[in-house]
Each structure stands twice: as structure tokens, then as C-alpha cells.
Amino acid sequence: VSQPYHHGNLRQALLETATALAREAGPDAVVLREVARRTGVSHNAAYRHFADRDALLEEIANEAMAQLERLMLQRMGEVNATDRHERARRRLRATGRAYVEFALSEPGLFEVAFDGFTLLDADDAYCTPLEGPFGLLNVVLDEGVVAGVVTPEHRQGAEVTCWAAVHGFAVLHQRGPLKPVPAAERAASLEIMIDGLERALA
């Protein structure tokens, strides 16, 4: 037999295939039978490792969210200004830019990351997420207050404003009516928006 009966690390292999499918075409493309096919395994083998399709999707979503966070952290880390004020400003901007960058360069993963919430009920417990991209945004905003980039009065609710702006920008350009806007113009208009956000927070 060319392939051993026991795969060895099927769980990981399935996750990778599924992630690849998600990258290519979003959540709907993550189809159990196709994942199995591509991994070269029978169509029901996945049930040894995941309760059902939703469980598999959830893991991909978590990983995607982590990737988004990692990119934000990386872009923040690339800021090398020494001046405290300037540094906080740039880190704030870098965070927002990274969010949009991820959404537009990995549309499938971005979609998967935010799709799980559809199942969420409107009257589920609301736990302020201190972790993840949202948590990171809060950190950077707090830095902004300390460095004088964000006025204390404008700090409250700033998370939502900033998040909404970058998220909306991403969605409108990724799969919305602004999809045909050329990349250069899109980049310019993102800078304009971030300028505006800075003014809103100052």
C-alpha cells in the first residue's frame, strides 16, 4: 500500500485543507466531502476528529481571527518612531491599516472569521472581548490617551467608532459596492478615513 492506513496526523491535515478552501472561496466552500476528497481520505473520516461541520468551521474561524490579530501586532511592531506622541499615532494608524489589509488580502478567511457570529443569539451574554483584534484596538487607544493622541473625553466609545469604520471600509471594498474601486484610490481613501478618525479622537 502506498499510503498507510493510519494517516498519522489527519486532524491537522484536514484543518489545513479546510483552511485552504476557506481562503479560496469563503465559508460556503468549506464542504466536508470536498475537504475529505482533497485530503485523500474517505468522506466521513473527519468525524473521528470533529463533531460536525460547524466544529471544523469554528476552528478555522478561530485560527483566522488569530491570524488577523497577528498581522495587526506585526504592523504595530514595525512602527519605529521614538517620539512618544508620534509613535502612538502611528501605531493607531497601523492597527487600522492592518485590519483592512487582512480583510482585502485574505477575503475568504476574513469572512470565515466573522461568520460564526451569525449563529450567535442577540440576547447572548455580552462579554467585552479583551482578547483578539478588538482587545488590541483598545490597547492602542489607551496608549493614545497616555500619549495625548486621544483626548480622554473622546476615549469612551472610540473602540466601536474605529472598529466600525475599518470594518465597514473593508466590507464595502471586499464584497460590496466599492469593490471596483482601483487599489491606489482605495489606499488613498483609507488614509483619508484614518485622518478623519484621528481628528475625531483628538
Add this chain to the structure above:
Amino acid sequence: VSQPYHHGNLRQALLETATALAREAGPDAVVLREVARRTGVSHNAAYRHFADRDALLEEIANEAMAQLERLMLQRMGEVNATDRHERARRRLRATGRAYVEFALSEPGLFEVAFDGFTLLDADDAYCTPLEGPFGLLNVVLDEGVVAGVVTPEHRQGAEVTCWAAVHGFAVLHQRGPLKPVPAAERAASLEIMIDGLERALA
């Protein structure tokens, strides 16, 4: 026969049923066979009136977009300030609020309205939409410039900033991670965001 063989206005009836389905559960719920079932007609009768499922969906999407625009116009019209500056300010705010109001009160239609663009290719011709909700936003922003609510330097790109903000706000609360935020808190945070946008434009 209780029902006449010829329906008389089947096209309209199908559209209404389909819109009802879209309202209840979004684009995926608009299933030809279900539309036919609910309209009390054979499952393929729709093909006399629509080329295919996509054609039907597109009509619902257009109608949904028109409804969104109508709500925005209505809320703008309800502003009764006489002072020019105050009036422009309030109309601007009302426009944004109406956008979010529609998205959250008619999530299914809102989703349908923006779903058609998924098929759009990234390198399709980019025609600045002078009509529709986006056009309306531009009108209100121009009014803002005249009335001194929006600085001329900040007018450029303001459409995208404002649109992105309200759209992101809507999406995050409608089917995103902010879904569990209670209505009162959500309303307050929307006002904070609009305050911020005003500062960004001034």
C-alpha cells in the same frame, strides 16, 4: 375551480412572497421552490416571469435598496430646524442614523441589498453611483459644506468615511461580534460615533 388557472398578477405575487422570505431570513432563504409553494403555484411557474433565481433576487435587491433610500429620505425630511447650520448638521446625522436603523430593523433586506455585489468583478467599471443611498449621502455632505458643517478640505473622501462607519456599525451589530450589545447601549454608541464623524468633517 376555486382558484383561476391564470393568476392574473403572478409576477407581483412572486415578488412579494420572495421579499417576505428575504425579510425573514436573508438571501439564502429566497428559494424558488419555496417562493412557488408559498404563492400556491407550481414550482416552475416563476420561469414565466423571471429568467432564473438570480434575476428574481436582483429585483428584490433593487427594491430593498430603494426602501433603504426611502427611509433615509424620510428621516432627513423629519428634520425641522430652521437655522441653516443646525439643519444641515441634523440632516447629516439623520441620514447616518437611518442607514443603521434600516440595517438593524430589516436585516434580511439589508443583506439582500448588498449581496448582489458579490458577483461583481473587482475590475468591473467603476461608476460613481449618483443615485441611491450613496448619492443621498453625497447630497447631504454637500449641504454640509454650504452650511459650514463640513470643511471644504475635509469634504473629499468624506462619503467613504461616513459610509464605511455606518455600514461597519450596522454589520458588526447585525450579524457580527457586537450582536449581543443591548439596544440602549447600541444607540448610545451610535450617537458617539456620529459625534466623532462630525468632528472629523469639521
Add this chain to the structure above:
DNA sequence: TGTACATCAGTGAACGCGCGTTCACTGATGTAC
């Protein structure tokens, strides 16, 4: 005014597709004695 006939609107059966999930199974692995 009456009737033949073209046209239109709706029907019922069928095609082809693909999915998620379950069932009873078989092949491989490793551990206790």
C-alpha cells in the same frame, strides 16, 4: 355574433447534482500478561 386559431400562463414529471450524517464494517496499533 360566432368560431378557428395563435398565443400565453401554468402544470407534472423528471434530470442531475451535491450535501451532512449514520451505520456496520475492517484494518492497524499498542499494551498486558
Add this chain to the structure above:
DNA sequence: TGTACATCAGTGAACGCGCGTTCACTGATGTAC
């Protein structure tokens, strides 16, 4: 060191589902003469 046996991982067939779309049809309508 060798072997019985429990356990685990993967298989193949099948179930039940529902969809969009097409085909050849039939029932109703209206118009030309």
C-alpha cells in the same frame, strides 16, 4: 519474546434531503375574420 485482545482510525454503502432547471404538456385567453 510472543500472543490475545481492547482500542482506535479509516472505509463503503446508504439515507434523506432539497435544490435549480428543463421538457413536453394542457388549460385559458383574446383576437382576426
